[in-house]
Amino acid sequence: MAQPLARPMPAADRRPRVGILAVQGAVREHVEALRAVGADPVLVRLPADFADLDALILPGGESTAMRRMIDQYGLREPIRAMARAGAPMLGTCAGMILLADRLADGEDPVLQLLDVEVQRNAYGRQLDSFEADIDVPALGPEQLHGVFIRAPILSDVGPRAEVMARDQQGRPIAVRQGRVLATAFHPELTGDRRMHRLLLSLL
Numbered sequence: 001m002a003q004p005l006a007r008p009m010p011a012a013d014r015r016p017r018v019g020i021l022a023v024q025g026a027v028r029e030h031v032e033a034l035r036a037v038g039a040d041p042v043l044v045r046l047p048a049d050f051a052d053l054d055a056l057i058l059p060g061g062e063s064t065a066m067r068r069m070i071d072q073y074g075l076r077e078p079i080r081a082m083a084r085a086g087a088p089m090l091g092t093c094a095g096m097i098l099l100a101d102r103l104a105d106g107e108d109p110v111l112q113l114l115d116v117e118v119q120r121n122a123y124g125r126q127l128d129s130f131e132a133d134i135d136v137p138a139l140g141p142e143q144l145h146g147v148f149i150r151a152p153i154l155s156d157v158g159p160r161a162e163v164m165a166r167d168q169q170g171r172p173i174a175v176r177q178g179r180v181l182a183t184a185f186h187p188e189l190t191g192d193r194r195m196h197r198l199l200l201s202l203l
Contacts, residue, residue, distance in 0.1 A: 016200055019044040019053040021079075023069035025061020025094060029188040033196045050078045054203055055088040058095030060149065060186050063120065066094055067110050076111065083113050088179040088202035090195065096175075096182035097152055104155045114177050115158030122153040122171075122184075134185070136165045136174060139194040146173070146185030153184055 015038055020030045022043040034041040034057075042053060056079065058066075070076050083089060091099040091114075098110045102117035123130070129150065133143040144165075154172035157163055165174035165183075173184040179202045187195035 015040045016054040016203055017042050017052055019056045021058045024065045025059045027059055030057050030059050033188045033193055037193050037196045037200060039200060045073060047074055047078045055199055056082055058091040058098050060093030060095060063094040063097040066098060079111055086179060088199050090199045091182040092186055093151055093184060096184060099180060099182050113180050114182055115160035116154045116175055117156035118152045119155040120152050121150050123148055123151050134165050138164050144192055145190045147189040148185050151184045
């Protein structure tokens, strides 16, 4: 697997600056999670907001609306440039859809930073949202509590990506490719901060 370009670590005398794509979707909970793990959250709405960021989170929300706003504000290329420079990224729920190389419904992909195919709303509508405990070996032996809200699944995982977790039916719901992480669930909606700590550990 090709390794991302080396990226300098944040200076020891400052906290990591982690951007959160804030054009639409669940932002506040990621802000709180980042503060809890010792990072400074930065709301990203315009290309200028990418200055001096160490990592980036693409939160949950409505992926079609997020795609439209990404293009309206010219954010597609700055996000891809961060990935090319080796910046760690985390996409949750809709964020995973934005990162995918392929979409099962045939719609054009957005960022194409993960060698996966994503199926949207794989568990049903809003009323079918649920919570479940998940085995994520990379985070240790204790299960991670996941919140699934109109959640996608990974309908295909290519050779460049690594499955981190599966649901009870064995379908992939979390993946890593280099320094890019993605989950079908919302780790920010619980008090467990291990996924955000994993993001920071990739700096």
